[in-house]
Amino acid sequence: MEATNSIDRRKFLKITGISGAMLAIGFESLAMDMGDDPMVKAMMAEDFIDGTAINPFVIIGEDGQITIMATIPELGQGINQGIPAIIAEELEVDLNTVNIVKSSATRKYGRQSIGGSRNTRSLYGPMRKLGASTREMFIQAAAKRWGVSADQCYAKDGQVFKKGSNSGLAYSALVKEAAAIEVPKEPALKSKKDFKIIGKSFPRPDLALKVSGQADYGMDAQTEGLLYATIERCPTLQGTITSFDEGAAMAVPGVQKVMKVTRNVYGNNNVGLAVVASSYYAALQGRKALNIKWNNAEFTGISSSRIDKELTKLENEDGYEHVEKGDFKATLDQAAQKIEVRYDLPYLSHTCMEPMNATVHVKEDGTCEVWAPSQSPQVQRQFAKILGIPENQAEEKIKVHLPYLGGGFGRRSMNDSLFECLQISQAMTKPVKLIWSREDDTSQGPFRQRTAHLMKATFDANKQPIGLQHKMISQAITTQGRPSRGRLPFEVMEGINTHYDIPNISTRFVEYKNQIPIHWWRSVFGSTNGFAHEGFMDEVAVMAGEDPLKFRKDRLKSEPRFVKVLERLEKEADWNKKLSKNEGKGMAIVESFGSIMAHAVFLKKEKGKVSIPKVVSVVDCGVYINPDQVAAQTESNIIYGLTAALKDPITFENGAAQQANFDTYRMLRMNEAPRSIEVHIMENDEAPGGMGEPGLPPIAPALANAVYDLSGKRIRRLPFDLQRV
Amino acid sequence: MAKYTLNINQKQVTVDADPQTPLLWVIRDEVGLTGTKYGCGIAQCGACTVHLNGNPVRSCSLPVSASSGQQITTIEGISENESHPVQKAWIEAQVPQCGYCQSGQVMSAVALLDKNPKPSDDDIDAAMSGNICRCGTYTRIRKAIHNASNEISNGSN
Numbered sequence: 001m002e003a004t005n006s007i008d009r010r011k012f013l014k015i016t017g018i019s020g021a022m023l024a025i026g027f028e029s030l031a032m033d034m035g036d037d038p039m040v041k042a043m044m045a046e047d048f049i050d051g052t053a054i055n056p057f058v059i060i061g062e063d064g065q066i067t068i069m070a071t072i073p074e075l076g077q078g079i080n081q082g083i084p085a086i087i088a089e090e091l092e093v094d095l096n097t098v099n100i101v102k103s104s105a106t107r108k109y110g111r112q113s114i115g116g117s118r119n120t121r122s123l124y125g126p127m128r129k130l131g132a133s134t135r136e137m138f139i140q141a142a143a144k145r146w147g148v149s150a151d152q153c154y155a156k157d158g159q160v161f162k163k164g165s166n167s168g169l170a171y172s173a174l175v176k177e178a179a180a181i182e183v184p185k186e187p188a189l190k191s192k193k194d195f196k197i198i199g200k201s202f203p204r205p206d207l208a209l210k211v212s213g214q215a216d217y218g219m220d221a222q223t224e225g226l227l228y229a230t231i232e233r234c235p236t237l238q239g240t241i242t243s244f245d246e247g248a249a250m251a252v253p254g255v256q257k258v259m260k261v262t263r264n265v266y267g268n269n270n271v272g273l274a275v276v277a278s279s280y281y282a283a284l285q286g287r288k289a290l291n292i293k294w295n296n297a298e299f300t301g302i303s304s305s306r307i308d309k310e311l312t313k314l315e316n317e318d319g320y321e322h323v324e325k326g327d328f329k330a331t332l333d334q335a336a337q338k339i340e341v342r343y344d345l346p347y348l349s350h351t352c353m354e355p356m357n358a359t360v361h362v363k364e365d366g367t368c369e370v371w372a373p374s375q376s377p378q379v380q381r382q383f384a385k386i387l388g389i390p391e392n393q394a395e396e397k398i399k400v401h402l403p404y405l406g407g408g409f410g411r412r413s414m415n416d417s418l419f420e421c422l423q424i425s426q427a428m429t430k431p432v433k434l435i436w437s438r439e440d441d442t443s444q445g446p447f448r449q450r451t452a453h454l455m456k457a458t459f460d461a462n463k464q465p466i467g468l469q470h471k472m473i474s475q476a477i478t479t480q481g482r483p484s485r486g487r488l489p490f491e492v493m494e495g496i497n498t499h500y501d502i503p504n505i506s507t508r509f510v511e512y513k514n515q516i517p518i519h520w521w522r523s524v525f526g527s528t529n530g531f532a533h534e535g536f537m538d539e540v541a542v543m544a545g546e547d548p549l550k551f552r553k554d555r556l557k558s559e560p561r562f563v564k565v566l567e568r569l570e571k572e573a574d575w576n577k578k579l580s581k582n583e584g585k586g587m588a589i590v591e592s593f594g595s596i597m598a599h600a601v602f603l604k605k606e607k608g609k610v611s612i613p614k615v616v617s618v619v620d621c622g623v624y625i626n627p628d629q630v631a632a633q634t635e636s637n638i639i640y641g642l643t644a645a646l647k648d649p650i651t652f653e654n655g656a657a658q659q660a661n662f663d664t665y666r667m668l669r670m671n672e673a674p675r676s677i678e679v680h681i682m683e684n685d686e687a688p689g690g691m692g693e694p695g696l697p698p699i700a701p702a703l704a705n706a707v708y709d710l711s712g713k714r715i716r717r718l719p720f721d722l723q724r725v
Numbered sequence: 726m727a728k729y730t731l732n733i734n735q736k737q738v739t740v741d742a743d744p745q746t747p748l749l750w751v752i753r754d755e756v757g758l759t760g761t762k763y764g765c766g767i768a769q770c771g772a773c774t775v776h777l778n779g780n781p782v783r784s785c786s787l788p789v790s791a792s793s794g795q796q797i798t799t800i801e802g803i804s805e806n807e808s809h810p811v812q813k814a815w816i817e818a819q820v821p822q823c824g825y826c827q828s829g830q831v832m833s834a835v836a837l838l839d840k841n842p843k844p845s846d847d848d849i850d851a852a853m854s855g856n857i858c859r860c861g862t863y864t865r866i867r868k869a870i871h872n873a874s875n876e877i878s879n880g881s882n
Contacts, residue, residue, distance in 0.1 A: 076822030076860045203819060210824030211812040211831055213760015213800035220759035228754070253726065253743070279754060281746040353764055353772060353825040353859045406762070406825030407859050438765040628819055632865075636822055639861020662769035662857065671850035673863040 042369045042399040044104040052175045055183075056108045057087060057127075058134050064172040066091075066158055067099040071109035072119050073375055074102065074206060075405035075412070076636070077692050078629040079119055081204050083127055085625055086120075089197040090131030090190060092155040093171075100205050105377035105400040112402070113376040115413050115520060117593035117690020120625060124688045132187035134178075141177035142169050192623070192685065201628035206404070218373025218403040221359035221433060228280040229424050229434045230287045231261060233272040233444055236655035238515065239296025241271055248289035249275055254282030258290070261423045263416045265446060265517045267481025274424050280435055300655040302515060307652070311452040311512060314473050315342075319510030320488040322496070326504030328458075331467030335458035339539055343455060343532035344717045346649030348448035349657075349665060350521055354406020355441040358421035361431035362387065369431075370400045370422075375412040377402050382415075383422060409640070410520030414446060442665050443657040446519035447650055449474050453532035457540045458504075465540050467504040470496055470533055474525075475518050476511055484511055495526030495592045495697045496533050499562065501555040516652065522640055523693035526592035530697025531645075531704070531718060534588035538705040539714065548705060549575050549587055562589060565598050565618050565682060572680050573600035573616035582606065584710025588701035595621035595689030599638065599702040601674075603710045610710070610722050612642070612674040612703075617695065619679065622686035630691050631679040637695025638677055643668040645700040645718050729793045733758070734802030744790035749773045751789045752799060760800035760828045764857070771856030774829035775799050781836040783855075800828040803835055810880070811835050814873035815866075822860035830856050834870050842877050844870065 046069075051061035059067040068087050074080035081100060088095045105112055135155050142160035143150040153160050159168030171178070192199075209215040246258045257276040262269040275286035332338070359371035368387060372379060377400055384394035405412055421434035436444075451474040458467035476489035492509050521527065541551035549570055556562040566589060569575065579585060582605040589598035602614040617634050624630050647666045651658045659665035704715035711725045730739050733756060740755045747766070752758050752775070761784060764772030768783035775784045776798040803809045807816065811834045821827045830853070837844055837852040844852065849870050858866070 076824070078822075203816065206824070207816050207819060207821050208807050210821040210827050211815045212804075212807045213758070213828045215824050216759075217762075217825060219763065220753075222757065222759070226754075279742075279746070279750065281743060281750050285743075351859060353762075353770070353823065353857070355763070405823060407823045409859075435763070438767075438770075632819065632822060632862075635864060636861040639863060640859070661767055662765050663767065667770075667857045667859065668861075669854040669857060670863045670866065671854040673861070675846070675864070675867075677864050 044399055044401065045102055046104060049101060052179065054134055054137065054175065054179055055130065057130060058091065060172050060175045062172060064158070064170050065099055066093050066097070066171065067101055069103040069109065070100050071103040071112055072123075073112065073114045073377060073402060073405055073408070075114070075375065075408035077633060078204055078626060079114070080206050081202065082120055082625045082629065083123055085197050085202065086124060086127040087131040089195060090128045091135050093158040095197050095202050102404070103402060105372060105379075105402045107378065107380070107395055112378055113413070114408070115375055115410060117692040117694065121594055121688050121690055124623070128189050129187060132189050133184045136184045136187045137178040137181045138171050138174050140181050141174040144177065145169070145174075198623070198625055199627065201626055215404045217354055217406050218359065218371050219354055219357050219406065219435070221371035221401070221403065223359070223361060223369070223431045226359070226431045226433055227256065227276050227278060227428065228283045229274050229276045229421065229432050230280070230283045230437065231272040231274045231420060231434065231440070232287050232290055232292055233263065233270065233440065234294050234296055235443070236294075236296045236299040237265065237270050237445060237517070238268055238299045239271070239294045241273065242293040242295045244273060244290045244292040248291065249286040252277070252282055252286040252289060254278040255286040257428060258286070259424065259427055261420045263420055265416060272420070274420070274434075276424060276428065276432060284437075296655065299515060302655050303653050304651040307450060307514065310514070311473050314510045314512055315454055317510045319471065319508045322488060322493045322507040322509060323498040324506055325498065326467075328467045328469050328504040328506035331458040331504050335466065336461040337459040337463065337543065339455070339457045339543060341455050341536065341539070341716055343453040343535060345451050345528045345531060346651070346718060347450040347516065347518075348521060348644055349442045349445075349650055349659070350409045350411035350448070351442060351665065351667070352405075352407030352409060352411055355438055356411070356417040356436040357434060358418040359431065359433040360418065360421040360425040362422070362425040362429055364429050366397065368398045370398065370418070371403055372400050372415075372418055373403050373405050373412065374415055374418060375405070375408045375410070376415060379415060379418055386422060387426065409522040410524070413520055438662070439660040443660050445657070446517035448521035449477070449518040449525070449528065451528040451532075453529070455532060455536040457536070457543070459543060463544050465502045465544060468500065468502045468540070469506045470536070471508045471510060472496075472529060472532070473510040473512055474528070475513060475516075477518055477520065477524070479511065480517060484513070492525050493529065494524055495530040495590050497591065499556055499559045500537070501558065522637070523592055523696040526590060526693065526697035527641070527644065530588070530590040530592070531700040534590060534698060534701035535704050535716065538586070538701070538708065552589060561596055561620050561686070562591070565589060565596050565620050568680060568682065569598045569600055569616065569618045572618060572678065575600060584706045586702045586705025586707070586709055588698035588705060590694070590697035592694045592697050593690030593692075594687070595619055595691065595694040597634070597694045597698050599698045601699070601702040601706040603706045605710060610725060614676045614678070615674045615699075617677065617679045618682065619694065620682040620684065620686070621689040621691055621694070622684065623688045624681060624691070627681055630681055633691040634679045634695040635677045637693065638699050639668055639673060641696040641699035642673070642703065645703055645720070646672070646722050647719055649719055727790070729789055731756070731789070731792060731797060732795065733797045734799060740789070742789050744788060746789045747785050748775070748787045748789050748792045748797070749784040752784060758799050758801050762825055762828055764826065764829075769857075770826070771829040771833060772826050774832040774856065776832060776836060779836070779839065781833050800832060803831070809835065810873040810876045811838065811869070814869040814876065817872060818865045818869040820862050820865040820869050822862060826856060826858045830858065830866055834866070834873070837870070838874060838877060843874055
């Protein structure tokens with residue numbers, strides 16, 4: 001457990017050569033002073049490491065221990081090890097002996113925000129360079145000591161050797177000299193064939209903590225004198241408070257304060273009432289006694305049925321152009337046959353296992369300590385503005401712990417709970433932990449978008465497709481709280497494959513606006529577009545009288561990576577094997593976030609009950625770091641996507657979400673999960689693709705296509721009940 | 726408020742709490758054992774699973790007043806150094822992702838194997854379906870339980 005009182009125990013890092021190292025790898029924002037300031041009596045993760053920091057990420061102890069900082073929020077994706085693994089590879093150290101330490105959140109590590117399956121993709125190059133330049137500094141230091149040229153030396157297992165000699169010098173013996181060397185700007189990177197770490201499965205160091213209750217999540221923050229807060233918010237999100245019973249809440253033993261807080265959601269400052277108490281249970285009891293009357297009449301008109309009608313009204317709008325190939329409209333007149341259908345997907349909640357929470361301590365001396373379970377934890381500058389701290393003192397006066405995240409899925413890229421908690425702690429000058437209840441977490445949004453997809457296909461007399469239209473109708477994330485931009489929002493067409501060899505293709509976006517806030521949800525628009533597009537492609541294949549996998553292979557020849565994935569899936573899933581009458585199979589392929597993912601779903605009907613015995617997956621994610629984590633993320637996306645396809649939607653009545661906890665917003669459980677998930681990874685030298693999300697978009701369409709194969713029933717609206725097909 | 730003496734992980738602790746306070750919050754915030762997690766508060770997700778006299782219970786829905794005088798075991802109490810066969814199997818199969826639900830998963834699995842050292846897949850479904858994992862580690866949990874089961878039965882031979 002972290003102590004907060006013993007400043008004597010601090011072990012200050014001797015930080016050297018940082019600006020140079022950071023500039024060399026292209027973190028331009030980092031040429032700044034990073035001296036630790038003893039005025040903040042917060043023990044941060046870094047304070048427990050002894051050694052010399054050759055750069056902010058690599059610390060060498062006198063005892064030879066090599067520490068690599070894990071600076072990117074760990075929410076399950078294994079990044080805690082993944083990025084240090086990249087550094088360790090180029091640094092020529094044994095990953096099993098490296099001490100990986102979860103860092104705090106601070107600017108010296110560059111950007112620490114996480115989302116868009118982006119981190120391995122964006123840090124692969126810079127972190128290799130960082131590891132390689134550090135390695136070269138050690139080699140140069142050793143060469144200098146031996147009086148030989150650097151090209152007579154090489155590094156291995158954390159030591160530098162002279163060619164032809166067996167006795168090496170440990171990095172720890174070279175630290176001071178290495179730190180004085182100018183950081184090489186263009187270090188030589190290893191070639192892939194020499195990789196000892198990248199591409200291999202290493203056990204994750206955080207898992208021992210996670211099977212024994214020792215991993216520190218935001219929910220677990222503990223500090224002396226901690227108070228607990230809960231907030232009653234308006235069921236319609238927006239609304240003002242007409243009256244409440246402060247006295248009744250304050251009468252609950254342990255309750256210390258009732259106060260208004262605001263929650264900014266895409267420009268709306270939503271009001272809530274916080275109850276602060278000496279225990280969370282007391283705070284909840286106080287909250288129950290509040291008896292708030294809301295003035296929210298103008299926000300109660302919206303309901304799921306009204307949204308359905310509003311989306312339907314937009315069906316004939318032209319919207320924004322995404323891809324126009326040939327002339328789709330002209331094919332409507334020429335076509336011998338047509339299909340015109342609509343696909344629909346609901347609002348959803350992110351539902352991290354760890355509900356939203358935050359812990360903030362605004363201290364009497366004007367400093368602030370924060371525990372930020374966030375995908376975007378570097379809150380110093382924004383907090384400083386609110387606390388009246390000059391921007392240039394934000395880093396030294398505001399210390400931010402970076403706990404493990406109990407799930408994120410995009411939800412934790414919104415820091416609403418942190419800002420709510422800041423207001424409470426600021427008012428009380430005491431440490432406060434704000435806990436959202438599960439009900440708050442499910443019903444207060446922001447949500448995954450609800451979409452409608454108008455799908456049309458035209459066929460010639462030989463039943464060959466000549467035209468394809470995908471018109472998507474939805475809110476956009478990036479135009480909330482502001483007028484439409486008059487152009488296609490960048491995020492909305494993810495996962496729509498326009499590579500299909502169909503001569504006339506039209507993909508368009510019609511923007512819908514309403515008061516319900518939506519936010520990045522695992523694979524975002526890939527999660528909705530992928531279902532409509534690949535479900536409909538199955539319909540097109542059936543109309544053409546072709547096997548769905550062969551149909552895709554034949555019409556994606558312009559994209560060899562797609563074809564290779566499909567061929568691999570055909571083989572690994574034994575796709576062409578004939579199934580019995582009570583079995584079904586379906587497949588789908590979607591490219592998103594830089595990776596191509598195909599799933600084959602198998603269904604079985606036994607004694608009237610439908611189950612999913614097996615999912616076979618093939619992914620092309622380019623160069624990958626840890627194949628076991630590629631598999632783990634794929635398994636995760638399959639379950640997350642199956643929950644979205646088969647369980648509950650978020651629906652609205654009188655402006656309020658109708659689902660609150662796991663009894664009404666159900667999750668896929670062990671007994672419903674596929675018994676087997678097989679993941680196969682393509683080997684190639686392509687740039688790394690994302691892995692946190694690409695597994696999700698193709699799972700719902702593969703499932704729906706399997707349902708069609710099993711039962712002849714076409715699923716075009718999610719969620720659906722697998723037992724009623 | 727009232728005083729309760731609890732037996733947690735074979736240690737006696739005295740706490741001062743409202744009788745209706747769920748055991749979960751007492752364990753976490755009064756006793757300071759934060760391995761047991763809050764997930765739903767209505768006994769639907771299993772993140773708060775502890776053992777009461779060896780049986781898995783949802784501590785979010787058990788008042789502290791009903792826990793007094795019973796043997797309570799939390800995730801911190803099942804082994805030292807992650808040496809329980811279930812913990813070892815969990816690491817071997819690299820089960821956890823975000824890890825938030827895993828204390829509860831491990832506690833449910835330990836209770837299952839205590840009663841049924843050779844569970845079938847259907848037994849596993851029955852014992853583990855009360856524990857939600859939002860990261861979707863179910864196939865690995867199943868594998869880890871079978872592996873732990875093998876280790877336990879080999880160890881006892």
